[in-house]
Amino acid sequence: MGSATIAAKRVTGDGVAPKGRADAARNRERILTAAREAFVVHGADASLDEIARAAGVGNATLYRHFPDRDSLVHGVMLAVTERIAERAEQALAEEGNAFEALRRFVFAAVEERIGALCPMLSGRFDPDEPQRLAARKRVEALAGELIRRGQEAGEVRTDIGVGDVTVAISQLTRPLPGVVCQRIERFVERHVQLFLDGLRAPAKSQLPGHAATLEELREDN
Template sequence: MADAAGGGRSTGVSAAPHLRADAARNRERIVEAAREALALHGTEASLDEIARRAGVGNATLYRHFPDRSALAHDVVLAVAERIADRAQDALDEEGGGCDPFDALSRFVAAAVEERIGALCPVLSGGVDEREPRLLAARLRLERLVGELFDRARRAGRLRADADVGDLLVALGQLTRPLPGTECAQLDRFLGRHLRIFLDGLRAPARSELPGRAATVEAFRQG
């Protein structure tokens, strides 16, 4: 993956770049299976279930990931890199003549598919966000989304009193299951609620938002 100032794409195996091709594919399958299982079942998702979803044996899973913390790290890294790639796609579309707000909207729809709100409660406790690869992925994502916001705002298509932190909070909230429900039940409502949110970002704004715009810095501070 490129550094925080670069625009390159992730490799898909950045956490273990020296693996053989077949081992790297197994690792990627395990990480994707873990993302799906954790989003659906939360802390109830077992490593045995993740291995089954990935189509590998338990020994293969443990050879790559000795514990849940190591696996959680790579899930967070893969999701952050993939969302950043979607932001780069949106910027490329906008550079090719796509309406800046439409490009932003397509990015948000793609980011929502990662179900980050369902993953956050499961992964937040055991992942070191200062780890260099995670930090680089996060900074790249923030930079790219900031550019999407700036372009839409300069075009007069994005309300002036919203910022990147508002979007990052919304991505979590839109994909966070309600207590007592499963993540899969969100699909019935997610498209509607996503459209409501995006319409709320459009300029001209129909109302004034309370408080201050949530910047990236404010979002980091919680």
């Protein structure tokens, strides 16, 4: 047997060939992407068969990665949170303008349609489940750092907090009752920019009440 044949048959310690592992990773990513789109439009009860078709994989492949609906929903939420966190880290590392860094983070969250996905978690998962808790805290810490830098630079008004930004992103990306998702999406970027303009310092108005905190938002959970 030639060396090329031997190399082609070589597998990793867990018995998975490198090519097989790469294909599995690509399939998983395609499934998560298709599921996110389906959940945004149809909610957590979206057809798993349709998700598999949209991902270009068979049902068996979907179930091999995600044995049931809850594991798929959980996987989508973790993937979305991970992407938002990565975009926030990139903005902090690459952007010299503090307000532009915050803007990049906000639009990263908006692109993931986080407001449309969050309702799926209500009563479905334990908010303190370790993976979900760690992912959430990572994003919250990064958002807090982006806001802090903007405020220290005098570019973000000082009377807002992470909770205010979280509420706004959630509301601006949540589908309206009786409105087709695709119809509202064309206006999201416009409305997010209006919101961002309202964050700029110096503030042109005095906000009622106090900055929303994440603790207050979770009081009833």
